[in-house]
Amino acid sequence: MAKVVTFGEIMLRLATPGYLRFHQAAEFEATYGGGESNVAVSLANYGMNAEFVTRLPKNDIGDAAIKRLRSYNVGVDNVVLGGDRVGIYFLETGAVARGSKVVYDRANSAIAEITPGMVDWKKVFADASWLHWTGITPALSQGAADALKEALVVAQEMGVTVSCDLNYRAKLWKYGKACHEVMPDLVALTDVVLGNEEDAEMALHISPDGVDVTGGHVEGEAYLSVSKKIMEQFPKVKKVITTLRGSINANHNTWEGVLYDGQTLFKSSRKYDITHIVDRVGGGDSFMGGLIFGLNAYPEDDQKALDFAVAASCLKHTIKGDFNLVTVDEVEKLMGGDASGRVAR
Numbered sequence: 001m002a003k004v005v006t007f008g009e010i011m012l013r014l015a016t017p018g019y020l021r022f023h024q025a026a027e028f029e030a031t032y033g034g035g036e037s038n039v040a041v042s043l044a045n046y047g048m049n050a051e052f053v054t055r056l057p058k059n060d061i062g063d064a065a066i067k068r069l070r071s072y073n074v075g076v077d078n079v080v081l082g083g084d085r086v087g088i089y090f091l092e093t094g095a096v097a098r099g100s101k102v103v104y105d106r107a108n109s110a111i112a113e114i115t116p117g118m119v120d121w122k123k124v125f126a127d128a129s130w131l132h133w134t135g136i137t138p139a140l141s142q143g144a145a146d147a148l149k150e151a152l153v154v155a156q157e158m159g160v161t162v163s164c165d166l167n168y169r170a171k172l173w174k175y176g177k178a179c180h181e182v183m184p185d186l187v188a189l190t191d192v193v194l195g196n197e198e199d200a201e202m203a204l205h206i207s208p209d210g211v212d213v214t215g216g217h218v219e220g221e222a223y224l225s226v227s228k229k230i231m232e233q234f235p236k237v238k239k240v241i242t243t244l245r246g247s248i249n250a251n252h253n254t255w256e257g258v259l260y261d262g263q264t265l266f267k268s269s270r271k272y273d274i275t276h277i278v279d280r281v282g283g284g285d286s287f288m289g290g291l292i293f294g295l296n297a298y299p300e301d302d303q304k305a306l307d308f309a310v311a312a313s314c315l316k317h318t319i320k321g322d323f324n325l326v327t328v329d330e331v332e333k334l335m336g337g338d339a340s341g342r343v344a345r
Contacts, residue, residue: 002129002296003049008036008137009111015091022092032068033322035134038282041323042289044073051075055110061086078124083110094250112140114147121154131155134165138182139172152189166195168202194241227260251277259306269307272314279320286316286324311335
């Protein structure tokens with residue numbers, strides 16, 4: 001299958017055990033994760049050729065992150081070494097009416113200090129057919145935004161399909177540029193766009209009509225207008241996808257999605273009722289990983305690609321950590337209606 005390149009930041013994740021609050025924790029569970037690396041791990045897990053490009057310090061922590069990616073068969077040959085530190089994020093997992101909290105400690109991380117010219121993009125894309133990025137990367141610094149723009153220009157020149165997750169993070173845009181000042185130029189070079197209603201509003205100043213997100217109920221048809229507006233504003237975009245999360249409480253969500261291809265609004269065949277969430281961090285990344293796989297594995301069947309993405313992401317909510325460690329068979333089993341969770345013997 002196609003080689004997929006993802007570009008962004010991988011961080012050290014320090015999470016409180018169980019549902020402890022930060023001030024209760026005497027220790028933290030250490031793993032690694034980050035939007036684009038999470039997508040790469042999903043794709044490698046499905047058997048695709050996935051490569052992650054980033055910048056990491058030449059020290060034991062940077063080396064540990066690289067080894068973790070290698071352990072999941074993610075290519076790391078084009079990781080740039082340099083800088084002083086790996087970004088960190090602290091996670092406090094919420095329960096019932098108390099939402100989860102994330103505290104970032106990623107200022108001056110190695111990737112935030114990347115600049116154009118550090119990555120040989122023509123070499124990276126020599127055997128690649130897909131590039132994935134998220135709105136997190138250009139939020140880190142002007143240098144990261146410029147390096148991403150450089151990657152997108154080369155990808156377009158070399159005929160590489162580009163996807164993005166708009167991924168608005170209010171806590172990140174701190175270097176003097178607002179999200180809506182940077183993102184449009186990048187989305188203009190993108191073919192497949194994923195984003196929810198907040199992402200579209202904050203990144204592109206595009207809003208859907210008639211959506212009550214806080215009420216715990218969302219309808220896929222309400223996103224048709226925003227999908228059309230994105231395609232009108234950005235002619236290169238061929239597909240717009242939206243995840244539909246109904247948040248009943250921190251442990252109980254409903255999960256589905258829609259995909260618009262310019263003519264038809266596809267709605268996921270199943271709506272999943274996730275009643276006991278283990279870990280929702282990385283849920284959107286697992287959706288994107290499933291979608292990229294689905295669009296490549298079922299190129300003539302957008303409905304099946306969407307259904308694969310929704311099912312894959314549903315399963316991610318049962319797995320601790322950022323990475324979605326499920327197989328194609330497990331996803332397709334859930335797509336087929338088997339949500340029994342019975343022991344496989």
